[in-house]
Amino acid sequence: MCGIFGIIYLGNKQIGKIALEGIRRLEYRGYDSCGIVVHKNGELYLRKDSGKIQEIQDKLKFDELIGNIALAHTRWATHGAPIKKNSHPHLDCKNEIAVVHNGIIENFISLKKELLSKGHVFQSDTDTEIIPHLIEEYIKEGIDFKNSVIKTLKRCKGAYGIVICYSKEPNSIIVARKESPIIIGLDKGKVSYCASDIPALLPYTRDFYILGDNELAILRPGDVSIVNFKNEPIEITKPLKHIDWSIDAAEKGGYEHFMLKEIFEEPNALRRTLKISENELKMFAKELMDAENIYITAAGTSYYASLAGKYIITKFLGKYIQEIECSELENQLLDSLKNNSVIIAVSQSGETIDLIEAIRWARKAQKNIKILSLTNVVGSSITRYSDLTIITQAGPEIGVAATKTYTTQVLSLGLIGLQIARERNVLPKEEIDSYYDALKSSPDIIEDFLKKTNHSIEKLVDNLEKNANYFFLARGISIATAKEGGLKLKEVACRFIEGYSAANAKHGPIALVREGFPIIFIAPPDESYERLVGNIMEFKARGGHIISVVVESDEIISDLSDTVIRIPQPANKYYNLFSPITFIPALQLLAYHSALAHGLDPDQPLNLAKTVTVH
Numbered sequence: 001m002c003g004i005f006g007i008i009y010l011g012n013k014q015i016g017k018i019a020l021e022g023i024r025r026l027e028y029r030g031y032d033s034c035g036i037v038v039h040k041n042g043e044l045y046l047r048k049d050s051g052k053i054q055e056i057q058d059k060l061k062f063d064e065l066i067g068n069i070a071l072a073h074t075r076w077a078t079h080g081a082p083i084k085k086n087s088h089p090h091l092d093c094k095n096e097i098a099v100v101h102n103g104i105i106e107n108f109i110s111l112k113k114e115l116l117s118k119g120h121v122f123q124s125d126t127d128t129e130i131i132p133h134l135i136e137e138y139i140k141e142g143i144d145f146k147n148s149v150i151k152t153l154k155r156c157k158g159a160y161g162i163v164i165c166y167s168k169e170p171n172s173i174i175v176a177r178k179e180s181p182i183i184i185g186l187d188k189g190k191v192s193y194c195a196s197d198i199p200a201l202l203p204y205t206r207d208f209y210i211l212g213d214n215e216l217a218i219l220r221p222g223d224v225s226i227v228n229f230k231n232e233p234i235e236i237t238k239p240l241k242h243i244d245w246s247i248d249a250a251e252k253g254g255y256e257h258f259m260l261k262e263i264f265e266e267p268n269a270l271r272r273t274l275k276i277s278e279n280e281l282k283m284f285a286k287e288l289m290d291a292e293n294i295y296i297t298a299a300g301t302s303y304y305a306s307l308a309g310k311y312i313i314t315k316f317l318g319k320y321i322q323e324i325e326c327s328e329l330e331n332q333l334l335d336s337l338k339n340n341s342v343i344i345a346v347s348q349s350g351e352t353i354d355l356i357e358a359i360r361w362a363r364k365a366q367k368n369i370k371i372l373s374l375t376n377v378v379g380s381s382i383t384r385y386s387d388l389t390i391i392t393q394a395g396p397e398i399g400v401a402a403t404k405t406y407t408t409q410v411l412s413l414g415l416i417g418l419q420i421a422r423e424r425n426v427l428p429k430e431e432i433d434s435y436y437d438a439l440k441s442s443p444d445i446i447e448d449f450l451k452k453t454n455h456s457i458e459k460l461v462d463n464l465e466k467n468a469n470y471f472f473l474a475r476g477i478s479i480a481t482a483k484e485g486g487l488k489l490k491e492v493a494c495r496f497i498e499g500y501s502a503a504n505a506k507h508g509p510i511a512l513v514r515e516g517f518p519i520i521f522i523a524p525p526d527e528s529y530e531r532l533v534g535n536i537m538e539f540k541a542r543g544g545h546i547i548s549v550v551v552e553s554d555e556i557i558s559d560l561s562d563t564v565i566r567i568p569q570p571a572n573k574y575y576n577l578f579s580p581i582t583f584i585p586a587l588q589l590l591a592y593h594s595a596l597a598h599g600l601d602p603d604q605p606l607n608l609a610k611t612v613t614v615h
């Protein structure tokens with residue numbers, strides 16, 4: 001949430017252009033306002049406003065700014081409405097200190113009172129603005145820039161990724177982090193960059209320093225020194241992390257939207273994820289086989305991936321896995337978390353604060369607990385709190401709605417399940433091989449589906465849009481698909497569409513059904529198929545308009561349906577198990593085209609931002 005970018009050069013350059021490009025690449029983190037401050041020859045030049053980056057660029061011409069330092073910010077509002085005065089950067093009273101910030105300063109009210117009583121004048125309603133004023137106060141006392149920043153941060157409670165410059169120290173910028181991600185990249189001896197996420201730095205480097213909590217970096221042109229500001233500030237030597245993402249993956253590449261591009265990238269993302277090493281899978285499998293209690297936890301789409309993954313792993317592990325939304329983990333396990341438990345934590349970004357807090361709490365509550373994580377981002381916060389991590393290979397996902405990261409998460413959980421099946425010999429080898437073959441075919445099935453079906457989904461949207469409400473219903477493992485489909489529609493198309501258990505829908509939601517009310521049934525031919533037929537009949541009897549998502553050869557449910565979406569995969573139990581991967585692109589496309597039908601930008605849903613780093 002909120003994208004920040006900082007850059008420092010040796011001499012003056014057209015630096016506004018680079019900073020603009022930096023925040024454009026982070027716009028998925030927030031898009032209600034933005035701003036850039038540039039330092040040139042001892043003065044700060046600030047331009048900011050509310051609106052999308054391109055609109056503000058057209059008005060304020062960020063790209064024309066010249067200087068040797070730039071700090072830039074794209075905002076997702078927390079404290080203060082998304083209006084010009086609340087956009088970042090924020091300055092001190094003398095316009096000498098500039099700050100961009102991602103996170104929340106929880107004790108800002110008391111700090112602001114103190115600063116007001118000392119005569120500071122505030123321009124905004126934000127929590128952030130206390131930071132430049134507090135630094136100003138310490139500098140006034142004769143403390144140097146770095147130590148003023150350290151003193152300030154020590155007084156700030158909450159979370160921050162922060163970049164600061166001071167016009168009287170034009171050869172450095174200071175970057176610090178507590179809980180909100182910051183990465184640093186260098187072009188040795190010439191220029192240093194920092195940002196809140198990898199895509200912003202991909203044009204310049206694939207090798208990053210990842211700042212840890214309570215670490216502060218002083219960036220000079222092409223050089224960095226890092227200290228832990230909580231302790232004695234002794235310089236830390238950090239390894240560079242290499243990230244193998246191509247820059248093309250973070251560009252639209254001819255597609256109208258990132259969301260559509262990322263749906264079409266699913267086959268290749270899955271193929272890359274299939275290459276997760278056997279060694280990593282073995283280590284995960286061993287921990288799960290040894291554990292007495294297993295939980296799987298995540299938020300949003302990652303939570304629905306966890307629901308699907310839990311079904312798959314449980315099938316081969318023969319032990320129950322309890323799914324818990326990460327924001328509820330502490331509440332639910334407060335009195336029952338045991339020492340020999342394993343928590344599987346799933347997160348695309350690896351930065352979702354509710355998840356990080358949940359696993360931090362679990363670690364503290366029980367020393368011998370094991371945290372196994374699945375994330376798409378090398379070096380992300382979750383990796384630091386985990387005993388083992390598997391990196392899914394979706395590549396950068398810029399669309400705010402998770403698509404390819406969902407399918408790669410389910411596939412990774414599927415691989416773990418199959419590794420367990422192998423090690424426990426729960427089935428004859430040929431059967432396990434058949435499950436493997438089915439999982440390995442998922443990229444081809446999706447590729448085939450996308451080639452054939454994009455257009456017919458557009459037509460289905462035309463039909464559905466005439467209705468205010470509808471449901472996605474399913475049973476068994478497909479409930480995860482129904483829920484994820486419903487979430488996609490809510491977020492990108494602003495439709496209140498519910499994904500629900502078909503059986504449970506009789507206990508209330510069926511009250512909504514009238515003649516022509518559409519219901520989309522997710523119906524692979526698995527063990528719940530016959531019961532689902534019963535549910536379809538119940539909805540049909542009340543006039544429901546039945547749309548079904550079925551396999552190619554399906555006959556029974558297709559005959560009962562008014563509209564049918566066919567997924568080109570064989571009708572057998574091996575493929576059914578991985579239908580959460582192969583069936584979801586249909587619903588992702590439905591959400592995408594539905595957003596377009598409503599005149600909405602699917603890449604930038606209202607009120608949302610990617611990577612939720614606030615509670």
Ligand code: F6R
Pocket residue numbers: 299300301302303346347348349350351352355400401402403487491611612
């Ligand atoms: C929905 C979506 C969110 C995320 C959720 C968790 O499309 O993207 O629901 O899934 O915020 O994010 P991660 O996976 O980064 O922890």
